[in-house]
Amino acid sequence: MLQSRRRRLAIYYLCNHREGEPVGVDALAAAIAAMEIAGKQPWADVGTAGVPLLSVGGETGGRRTEHLRISLVHTHLPKLEKTGIVEYDPASGTVRATRPPAEFWERLRSCQQFSAGLAATEVE
């Protein structure tokens, strides 16, 4: 589930910058496209504040946003919905995170610590 960078970015955006509020699929696609182009790494930026770019312009950005929207509707959002991480309503075209940011990141940190323990490395 979290192997996909796009799904990680989607979760990050929905949790951190929308705080569980519904967002339209188009806006989500634009935000993820902007973060991809900016080279954002959601794991490294956990907990950091800042206003993300909400959209990208130009032909390249527009095409990426359109492709992202299609991938979200047909692959990523159904997968995320299935695990209960987000609530996706195809009828209204909106999606929102189901868990508060703190709880999500705490669970993620637990997973990271567990994995690190297995790998015998340290996690900050």
Add this chain to the structure above:
Amino acid sequence: MTENGVDRDGDPTAAGTTQWRQVTQRRYDPDRDGELTAAILFAVADAEGVSASTVCAPPLYEVVDVEAIERVLFGDGSQLGSGAVSGTVGFRYRDGLVRVRSDGWILVYAPSESRS
């Protein structure tokens, strides 16, 4: 997806009396398309003569796990067209038939009007 049953070769896409004619094809280009999902949707939209944005139902994920197909056929992307994996994955989507080949070509078929 068993409305036509399974034919003697076990291939559900070839079952029943449906004849298929190829309508369009598109080469998967990760740099241009991003992910295989988008490439498939663009090919299907082209075949149906509509905009890709209007193809919403059913979500492709309800039919096939496209990411699994992408991993099997193309690995992490660097193996696309390398010949390491050979094969074709076919599935019914909406009213058509989609085939994804390990060389990256996506072919979309529509039911043929004529039957032998």
